[in-house]
Amino acid sequence: EPEVTQTPSHQVTQMGQEVILRCVPISNHLYFYWYRQILGQKVEFLVSFYNNEISEKSEIFDDQFSVERPDGSNFTLKIRSTKLEDSAMYFCASSVDRGRGYGYTFGSGTRLTVV
């Protein structure tokens, strides 16, 4: 079964440092997403990406965050200057069909710890 692959599985970083979280979506999927889940909280949408541009973003996705698809296979989330409150599990997802929410596959996540 096709998978969404995320690396690293766990990243520890110092406050103020930049981090890049990496994802390889399923190859025939066209829509890519980042979600995050703070420990004990709900899963929250950050951003969606289609056709090499952001299609939607939430209030959480401020200027400290950016996404790109640098080489046609990887999909990355960059946090420029991490804060303690950025500590969370970050899930990448992809889907073949935009709209209606069907066909999502989530990656196993990157646990980001900001110290």
Place this chain on the structure above:
Amino acid sequence: RKEVEQDPGPFNVPEGATVAFNCTYSNSASQSFFWYRQDCRKEPKLLMSVYSSGNEDGRFTAQLNRASQYISLLIRDSKLSDSATYLCVVNRRGYSTLTFGKGTMLLVSP
């Protein structure tokens, strides 16, 4: 009001029990509805989509009441392996994003 609200749980039930989860959503523009399952510190995984007429998948039955903006999940004959957090998830018309409830934890004991 939270966009998707669920019973806080946890639900502790013995094997073989029937358990029901409830969920309400606030946005009347919601068009698609799902139940996801999340094991501890793992990614959400789709359990089943929820259709207006109600639908069943083995021991799992989902119901949707659009007028009341209410979704339910019934699990019959609970197994130990059903222990997980069950997430109510909705999608808003015109958007590809998913809005998650906080989830209800289920613990099935021998």
